Amino acid sequence: MSNHVWRPAWVVLGVVALILTARYFYVPSDFGTHERGFMYGYYRKASEEDWKKIKVKYRTKDYCKDCHADKYEMNMASKHSIIQCENCHGPAMDHPENPQKLAIDKSRDLCIRCHAKLNYPSSRRGELKGIDPDSHNAGMECSACHNPHKPSLEGLK
Amino acid sequence: MSDNCSRREFFANALKLAAVAAIPVGALKILEPGEAKAAIAKTGVRWGFVVDTHKCIGCGFxxxxxxxxxxxxxxxxVSRTWVERYVVTKDGEVHADTPNAARDGFTTPKIHGQVIPDSEITKAFFVPKLCNQCENPPCVQVCPVGATYQAPDGVVLVDRTWCIGCGYCIMACPYGVRFFHPQFKVAEKCNFCYHRISQGMKTACVDACPTGxxxxxxxxxxxxxxxxxxLNERVGVLKDEYGTKPQVFYLGLDKNVR
Structure with a gap:
C-alpha cells in the first residue's frame, strides 16, 4: 500500500495506543463488573469502603446515658422518652472532646414541630397535644414554663 | 435411510435441537464448594425500609x-429525604406541600398560603420519602461512567471520585430522589446512611423519628x-408500574400519593 495511506494510519494507531496507556494508569484496578453484573454493578469496588468511612454524627441515646444518667432517667420516665436527646441538643459527634459543649435548641420553632395543633384526621398528628403558636404565649420560650425532659403538666416550672 | 429427510424425522430432530439449545450454559456449570458458599454468603443482606404513614406526625426531625x-x-x-403533607378536602381536591423539604416540620395549617378549614378536611396525613434503593435502579443503568452502582447489599451508592456530574441519573430517577450536591458537584442521594448501617446502627432518620x-x-x-x-402486612410501593422494584414499603399508602 502506498505511503499516503500508511502515514495517517500510524497516527491513528498512535492515538489509540496513547488512550489505552492513559486508561491503564487512570482506571483503578478494582474498577469493573461486580456482584450485580454489568448493568447495575459496574463500578470501583473501593468506593463502598469510602462510604463506610464517613463519620457518624448522631450517636443516639446510648451514647448520652452514662454521663447524663439523671437527665436520661428523667426523660425515659416521661412521654418524651421517644425523642432522641440529639433532636434538641444537636449531634453529639465526639462530645465531650469535640464539641465540648452542644448547642441546645430551645426555640419555640423546635417544640411546635410536633405541638403546633393540626387537626388532621387519619394522622397521629391530630391526636397529639398541641397549641396555636400565634395565641399561646407568643414570643416566649416554651421551656420558660415546660420542662422538656418531663413535659407532663406536673412538671410545670 | 433415504437422502431426503422424512417429515417425521425432521420434526423429531428439530425438537431434539430445541431441547439442547434450551439448556443454559449456567446449568452445566458445576460450582466448587467454596464458590457455592461464597455465592450464598454474599447474598446474606438486602437492606429494606418500611414507612408507616399512620405514625408520621410531620415533625421533620x-x-x-x-x-x-x-x-x-x-x-x-435540596435534601436526601423529605416529608410530604397531603390534605384531601370534601370536594375531592388534594392539597400537597413540602415546605423546605419539611426540614423545620409542619407548624402551620397553611398550605401554599391557603388555610383549609378543619371542617372541609376528609383526610390529612404525612408521607416521608427517601431513596427506594430499587432492585432495578434506572439511575444506575443510565450512568455513562460507572460512578453509581448497586452494592451487593442492594444499596445504590454514588462514587464521588468517579462522578462527572452529567445529571443523567437525576433525570432517570422516577422518584425525584437524586439531586446535584452544591458543594461536592456530584450526584447525591439517600444511601440508607451506609456508614451507619454497615456498622450495626440504624439510619439517622430512623433514629431521629420519635414515632417509629x-x-x-x-x-x-x-x-x-x-x-x-x-411479608405479613398490606404494604404498598411507589410507582410500581415503572418496574423499578422499590425496596421502601409503605403502610397506609394513599392513592393520592405520587
Missing amino acids: CVKACKNENEVMYDAP ARMIGNLKDPNDPVTKIV
Whole structure:
C-alpha cells in the first residue's frame, strides 16, 4: 500500500495506543463488573469502603446515658422518652472532646414541630397535644414554663 | 435411510435441537464448594425500609438529622429525604406541600398560603420519602461512567471520585430522589446512611423519628421486624408500574400519593 495511506494510519494507531496507556494508569484496578453484573454493578469496588468511612454524627441515646444518667432517667420516665436527646441538643459527634459543649435548641420553632395543633384526621398528628403558636404565649420560650425532659403538666416550672 | 429427510424425522430432530439449545450454559456449570458458599454468603443482606404513614406526625426531625448527618448543606433547597403533607378536602381536591423539604416540620395549617378549614378536611396525613434503593435502579443503568452502582447489599451508592456530574441519573430517577450536591458537584442521594448501617446502627432518620414511622432492616432475615411487616402486612410501593422494584414499603399508602 502506498505511503499516503500508511502515514495517517500510524497516527491513528498512535492515538489509540496513547488512550489505552492513559486508561491503564487512570482506571483503578478494582474498577469493573461486580456482584450485580454489568448493568447495575459496574463500578470501583473501593468506593463502598469510602462510604463506610464517613463519620457518624448522631450517636443516639446510648451514647448520652452514662454521663447524663439523671437527665436520661428523667426523660425515659416521661412521654418524651421517644425523642432522641440529639433532636434538641444537636449531634453529639465526639462530645465531650469535640464539641465540648452542644448547642441546645430551645426555640419555640423546635417544640411546635410536633405541638403546633393540626387537626388532621387519619394522622397521629391530630391526636397529639398541641397549641396555636400565634395565641399561646407568643414570643416566649416554651421551656420558660415546660420542662422538656418531663413535659407532663406536673412538671410545670 | 433415504437422502431426503422424512417429515417425521425432521420434526423429531428439530425438537431434539430445541431441547439442547434450551439448556443454559449456567446449568452445566458445576460450582466448587467454596464458590457455592461464597455465592450464598454474599447474598446474606438486602437492606429494606418500611414507612408507616399512620405514625408520621410531620415533625421533620428526620430531615434535620439526615441533612446534618450526611453533610447536605442545611439551607440549600435540596435534601436526601423529605416529608410530604397531603390534605384531601370534601370536594375531592388534594392539597400537597413540602415546605423546605419539611426540614423545620409542619407548624402551620397553611398550605401554599391557603388555610383549609378543619371542617372541609376528609383526610390529612404525612408521607416521608427517601431513596427506594430499587432492585432495578434506572439511575444506575443510565450512568455513562460507572460512578453509581448497586452494592451487593442492594444499596445504590454514588462514587464521588468517579462522578462527572452529567445529571443523567437525576433525570432517570422516577422518584425525584437524586439531586446535584452544591458543594461536592456530584450526584447525591439517600444511601440508607451506609456508614451507619454497615456498622450495626440504624439510619439517622430512623433514629431521629420519635414515632417509629421509619424502620430499616434486612429483608433476607425472616426474623427481622421489617421483613415481617413486608411479608405479613398490606404494604404498598411507589410507582410500581415503572418496574423499578422499590425496596421502601409503605403502610397506609394513599392513592393520592405520587
